[in-house]
Amino acid sequence: MSFRLLCCRRHAALLNQLTALLHRASLTNNAKVAQFCHSSLARSECRALQYNKHGDPSQVIHLENAELGPVGANEILVKMLAAPVNPSDINMIQGTYAILPDLPATGGNEGVGEVIEVGHQVKTLTPGDWVIPKDAGLGTWRTAAVLSEDDLLSIPNNIPLLAAATLGVNPCTAYRMLTDFENLKPGDTVIQNAANSGVGQAVIQIAAARGISTINVIRDRPEFTQLSDRLKAIGATHVIKEETLRRPEMKELFKTCPKPTLALNGVGGKSATELLRHLQVGGSMVTYGGMAKQPVTVPVSALIFKDVKVRGFWVTQWKKDQSHDGSAFRNMLDELCSLIQQEKLTAPACIKMHFEDYQKSLHAAMQPFTSAKHVLIM
Numbered sequence: 132m133s134f135r136l137l138c139c140r141r142h143a144a145l146l147n148q149l150t151a152l153l154h155r156a157s158l159t160n161n162a163k164v165a166q167f168c169h170s171s172l173a174r175s176e177c178r179a180l181q182y183n184k185h186g187d188p189s190q191v192i193h194l195e196n197a198e199l200g201p202v203g204a205n206e207i208l209v210k211m212l213a214a215p216v217n218p219s220d221i222n223m224i225q226g227t228y229a230i231l232p233d234l235p236a237t238g239g240n241e242g243v244g245e246v247i248e249v250g251h252q253v254k255t256l257t258p259g260d261w262v263i264p265k266d267a268g269l270g271t272w273r274t275a276a277v278l279s280e281d282d283l284l285s286i287p288n289n290i291p292l293l294a295a296a297t298l299g300v301n302p303c304t305a306y307r308m309l310t311d312f313e314n315l316k317p318g319d320t321v322i323q324n325a326a327n328s329g330v331g332q333a334v335i336q337i338a339a340a341r342g343i344s345t346i347n348v349i350r351d352r353p354e355f356t357q358l359s360d361r362l363k364a365i366g367a368t369h370v371i372k373e374e375t376l377r378r379p380e381m382k383e384l385f386k387t388c389p390k391p392t393l394a395l396n397g398v399g400g401k402s403a404t405e406l407l408r409h410l411q412v413g414g415s416m417v418t419y420g421g422m423a424k425q426p427v428t429v430p431v432s433a434l435i436f437k438d439v440k441v442r443g444f445w446v447t448q449w450k451k452d453q454s455h456d457g458s459a460f461r462n463m464l465d466e467l468c469s470l471i472q473q474e475k476l477t478a479p480a481c482i483k484m485h486f487e488d489y490q491k492s493l494h495a496a497m498q499p500f501t502s503a504k505h506v507l508i509m
Contacts, residue, residue, distance in 0.1 A: 175199055179273035180489055183235045185226030188493045192224060192238060197273065204252040205280050209262060213296035214242025214271040215506045216492040230268060237270030243295040253280050261288040263299045267447045274509045286464060290471045293478035296506055302467050304419055304446045305333035312415045312442060313393045317342030320388045322406055324348040325397035325422060327358055329479040329504055332365060334395060339366030340475045344388045348373055376405040400425030407433045415440040481506050
């Protein structure tokens with residue numbers, strides 16, 4: 132073989148190798164460009180449960196594509212992870228809640244998301260952080276959102292997802308009612324109705340962590356024993372039926388614990404009146420809900436001879452009152468998250484639902500006295 136022919140063959144081989152390398156590089160670059168384009172497209176919009184008018188949630192809520200704007204200097208791109216469907220969400224869509232967002236609106240007041248990107252002036256959050264809304268009306272029923280830093284609070288990203296998604300309303304309500312109305316000490320007693328609700332379950336666990344006994348009232352039902360056992364497993368001291376409040380058994384119960392200084396009412400009607408009957412002199416009844424849709428009737432004797440205090444609580448208003456100084460809110464969240472990390476506070480009974488199955492969750496949330504909270508998983 133001539134020297135010239137050998138050089139030509141080697142040159143051809145090198146040229147083929149170079150061509151192959153360039154081809155592979157081109158494919159890689161195209162893939163990166165395609166990936167970048169896909170990422171940019173995915174981040175330019177989200178899926179959201181929106182409504183343009185108030186009414187029956189099953190009729191006015193629709194799953195829509197929503198545009199995501201650019202991330203501003205003080206803004207955060209948040210990927211929503213999970214958001215519950217609460218009664219207050221339903222009332223807001225119906226137009227009957229005390230505060231209503233401007234229409235069109237995105238549903239959902241509570242949930243947890245992950246920070247994906249932050250603006251260059253954001254000081255308190257970094258990518259990977261978990262965040263919850265600071266206030267109601269943020270619109271959590273969506274897959275992503277660009278939000279102001281001031282609208283969000285960080286929480287640990289190593290707590291269970293369901294506990295994080297349901298942290299901002301029920302546990303906060305329970306915490307404040309156990310803290311702000313009576314100076315409760317270990318050994319004291321709290322009585323509550325709606326004990327199997329999200330608030331009720333949080334009350335049981337926070338009170339148990341503080342050494343406070345709870346008398347937990349629930350409606351009679353075929354699975355009463357199973358529900359009673361479940362509430363006792365998370366720290367309930369006593370679980371009784373509503374009918375028991377009017378029976379002599381209460382005298383026997385109070386041989387094992389002092390009469391309550393605090394009553395928590397989430398039902399209204401006769402149930403609230405019965406709670407009042409068992410309060411200590413000078414005690415407080417705090418109403419935070421009215422599932423029975425009946426007025427609270429206060430006997431004159433309870434006011435005159437027992438000097439009971441009848442109060443109301445709305446966690447949304449409490450949050451607004453703290454807007455000038457967020458330290459109380461921050462301290463409360465830190466304590467609640469610490470209880471979660473110690474496994475002393477768990478999420479209420481929840482049913483995970485795919486985001487696209489929102490209609491089932493809306494229907495469930497509209498049923499009275501539901502025992503499990505639906506949580507949309509994005």
